[in-house]
Amino acid sequence: MPYLVRLRCPWSRPVLDASNVLTLKIESNPDDFLWLGYESKLNEVRRQIARLVNVDMDECVLVPNVCNVINTILRNFEWREGDAIASASKCSSQRRVVAIVDSIVSGPGAAMPWRDMVRTCKEEGVWSVIDAAHPLGQEAVDLNAVQPDFWVSSCSKWLFARRGCAVLYVPKKWFRESLGGEEKINAYCRSIALAGGKRLAGNIGHTRDGPIMRFIQVRLLELHKVYASAFYHNHRWWTRASAQVYNEVRHGQLILVV
Numbered sequence: 001m002p003y004l005v006r007l008r009c010p011w012s013r014p015v016l017d018a019s020n021v022l023t024l025k026i027e028s029n030p031d032d033f034l035w036l037g038y039e040s041k042l043n044e045v046r047r048q049i050a051r052l053v054n055v056d057m058d059e060c061v062l063v064p065n066v067c068n069v070i071n072t073i074l075r076n077f078e079w080r081e082g083d084a085i086a087s088a089s090k091c092s093s094q095r096r097v098v099a100i101v102d103s104i105v106s107g108p109g110a111a112m113p114w115r116d117m118v119r120t121c122k123e124e125g126v127w128s129v130i131d132a133a134h135p136l137g138q139e140a141v142d143l144n145a146v147q148p149d150f151w152v153s154s155c156s157k158w159l160f161a162r163r164g165c166a167v168l169y170v171p172k173k174w175f176r177e178s179l180g181g182e183e184k185i186n187a188y189c190r191s192i193a194l195a196g197g198k199r200l201a202g203n204i205g206h207t208r209d210g211p212i213m214r215f216i217q218v219r220l221l222e223l224h225k226v227y228a229s230a231f232y233h234n235h236r237w238w239t240r241a242s243a244q245v246y247n248e249v250r251h252g253q254l255i256l257v258v
């Protein structure tokens with residue numbers, strides 16, 4: 001990840017003075033500051049930033065700079081074959097797409113429609129990582145209204161904090177929301193249940209033998225860590241293969257393999 005060097009403001013006088021006072025205080029007793037003074041001061045800053053962008057304090061952390069954090073975010077995806085990182089100009093049809101969107105481009109200076117782009121990302125099931133190096137202190141931001149997956153802004157550019165300070169926002173999400181929400185989950189599960197069921201129906205054959213079905217169940221569990229219940233109903237043996245969000249159509253094949 002290239003380290004971009006663009007806007008390096010000199011510290012403003014009030015920031016420099018306050019910083020010097022604090023430095024002298026810290027250095028007079030570093031342990032006292034680290035153990036007793038640091039956390040409340042840190043949280044007060046997080047609270048102020050959170051208010052500025054209309055989110056919960058728990059959704060904001062202070063970080064060293066924008067590039068460092070975008071690098072960390074991207075390295076923490078579990079990348080798989082076929083996944084892609086998309087820039088604004090690239091259209092793709094990969095399995096999972098992570099879009100990196102500038103909110104204000106620095107060269108040439110241009111404001112991007114990042115709020116609309118986040119909305120589009122949500123609609124398309126694309127992860128949004130917003131490089132918001134420049135908005136803090138330059139434009140009003142309501143992150144609660146937009147809710148990108150990740151948003152990182154520099155505090156040392158237009159907000160005049162000391163260099164070496166940026167803020168990362170990650171919205172709190174319920175687990176099922178992070179998977180795309182109930183509608184998507186239900187649609188996905190239904191689609192693989194139908195596709196898997198079709199494949200099984202043509203291939204599974206028939207047996208009236210209970211012990212054999214029991215044998216199949218045990219083999220499924222032992223060999224593939226898969227469970228599909230089998231039961232006799234209406235003069236026939238049935239198997240029930242449940243489709244969950246972590247399944248793919250190919251998992252239905254395991255029943256056939258056994």
Ligand SMILES: Cc1ncc(COP(=O)(O)O)c(C=O)c1O
Nearest residue numbers: 004006007065066067106133154
């Ligand atoms: C759009 C953009 N992103 C990222 C950065 C780098 O920010 P940082 O120095 O906080 O890593 C800059 C620097 O000016 C920038 O203009």
